[in-house]
Amino acid sequence: MSTSARRRLLRDFRRLQNDPPSGITGAPLDTNIMLWQAVIFGPDETAWEGGTFKLTLEFSEDYPNKAPSVRFMTKMFHPNIYNDGQICLDILQNQWSPIYDISAILTSVQSLLCDPNPASPANSEASRLYSENRREYNRRVREIVEQSWVDES
């Protein structure tokens, strides 16, 4: 039976294929439309430039009434990303609205990379360096970017 969640995911998929946001790709697994893999490319002219960051998005039958579970598979160093890849982002938590489709979610995560929210630290070291020692922070981000190429292979 086609549920609301599956119908919506097909709609999201068509949308992502027909009108892909810059620097973002994503698709469901061949075997399971409820589980997606995505890649966010680090935005140009930032410390994140050149990085290829893999994520998984796991949807429940309650999507889009409930947010998917989104996490980075690539190791990250960012004030709002936990060591296990989980992301602290308001629209994925208490500000979730079904208005956000997969394109919008990934676009928000992409903007979070360069625009962290110091008010909700998920990685205290990254948070501290971001506010106190931006040069060192950027160096650590570059390391993550290079690491992301190794993860690729």
Next chain:
Amino acid sequence: MSELSSSEPPSEPLSEPPSEPPSEPPSEPPSEPPSPTGPFVSDLFPFPSHLLSTQNYSTSTSHFVAQLNLLSETYSSIRIVKGDGSCFYRSFLYGLITILAEPENESERLRIIEYVQKSIITLEEQGYDPLIMEGFQEELLELLTSTIPSSRSGSLNLHTTLTDPHGPSQMSTWYCRPLCSSYIKSHPETFTPFLLSYPSLDSYCKSEIEPSSIESSEISIQAIVKAFGVKVGVEYLDGHDEEKVVRHVFGEGLEINMLYRPGHYDLIYKK
């Protein structure tokens, strides 16, 4: 994920404040809001005996029991609605769809179908993405068109459809929110004075109306009854006064009645 509270107090009353606004905290917590894991909308229970037997109202320190007894002169049954931040919208939709399924309300059902069919145009004018919104609109139209005034057994099927966790009522419940936002944004003269600290109606709606976990406010209730052209009567069970219960009436048209316990709405039905 943070745990979300569904027990926010209502915001300041809109244009027609009651003689006693229900914004003060009650003399005791009246009840636990219904569990967020219960059914979306319960079966019909007798009122007020169901509440009296499931809630620990203390007669010595509050007027809740006296107020319930006053209300029992008018109302005889209640449906408990899930307390997940959408209780008002869910009560509204459930109440609306079931009333529209009554044969005598066929012309209203057709009018509201037409309103929902045209809603995408208004939403697009207000900056919403029609591709996303169509998914929600289709589910609401499915509810409105599948609930053709029906045989007696129909009401049972309707309850099943309206409470199906993966059925059309879930997306339809949320669709009430952008319909509400869209009405607010297209009536700035009415709503701008109530923006509180928000710089624009857009940002107000984005933060206070559209997120699934945000409770309704008197602003959103005013907007939704006008958008749909129906009436919502709210009885405020606030425990303030043993001799009266404040009733707010929003909008005009077919009537949906709700019981408000601080932080939560349920559906109530007249005798």
